[in-house]
Amino acid sequence: MNFDRIYLTGFMGSGKSSVAPRLARGLGYTSLDLDEAVVQATGLSIPALFDLYGEERFRQEEREALLATGGQTGLVVSLGGGVIAREDNLDWLLGHGTLVYLRGTPQFLASRLAQSRRNRPMLFDEHGEQLEDAALRTRVEQLLAQRAARYERAHFTVDIDGRDIRQVAAYIRRLLVQQGGPGRR
Numbered sequence: 001m002n003f004d005r006i007y008l009t010g011f012m013g014s015g016k017s018s019v020a021p022r023l024a025r026g027l028g029y030t031s032l033d034l035d036e037a038v039v040q041a042t043g044l045s046i047p048a049l050f051d052l053y054g055e056e057r058f059r060q061e062e063r064e065a066l067l068a069t070g071g072q073t074g075l076v077v078s079l080g081g082g083v084i085a086r087e088d089n090l091d092w093l094l095g096h097g098t099l100v101y102l103r104g105t106p107q108f109l110a111s112r113l114a115q116s117r118r119n120r121p122m123l124f125d126e127h128g129e130q131l132e133d134a135a136l137r138t139r140v141e142q143l144l145a146q147r148a149a150r151y152e153r154a155h156f157t158v159d160i161d162g163r164d165i166r167q168v169a170a171y172i173r174r175l176l177v178q179q180g181g182p183g184r185r
């Protein structure tokens, strides 16, 4: 198992971006948010990137940012929820670090996302409006169903329903210690 880099995957709203810095602190690692890296590299927000150049261009930028993380060690990376939708990204991740899946039920994720879907073009309708209520839940269910088999290929899975950020980070840290990985006791 390669503990140089810990990658957090999971659907939008699973808390990856909040768990990463907390986990990194506990491990003495640095945290990196892949969406942030794309924003910095392009000078555009994620919605602007989708709007101006389309999803495919975003996926290319995302892949470049992902491969760049391979040059660093002692890193906890929060991935965008769609990174693993590309088979080549998933294969790369499984070979370059420890991949941890933050697994939530569609109900739990949809209720979290109802509070924070502004920055997430995958949760917009065809007019660029944010999906609400039943339409949001349906989109979450559909996208999650498409991606679930990929997420499940992660090295480890953590169930997040009913757990807060602190509990999820602590759980992952214990898991890594058990596996002989990093983590101060």
Ligand code: S3P
Binding pocket: 010, 011, 012, 013, 016, 017, 035, 046, 079, 080, 081, 082, 083, 119, 120, 121, 122
């Ligand atoms: C996406 C998830 C987002 C972001 C982009 C696309 C997806 O990241 O990368 O909006 O396809 O699931 P978060 O999972 O951090 O919201």
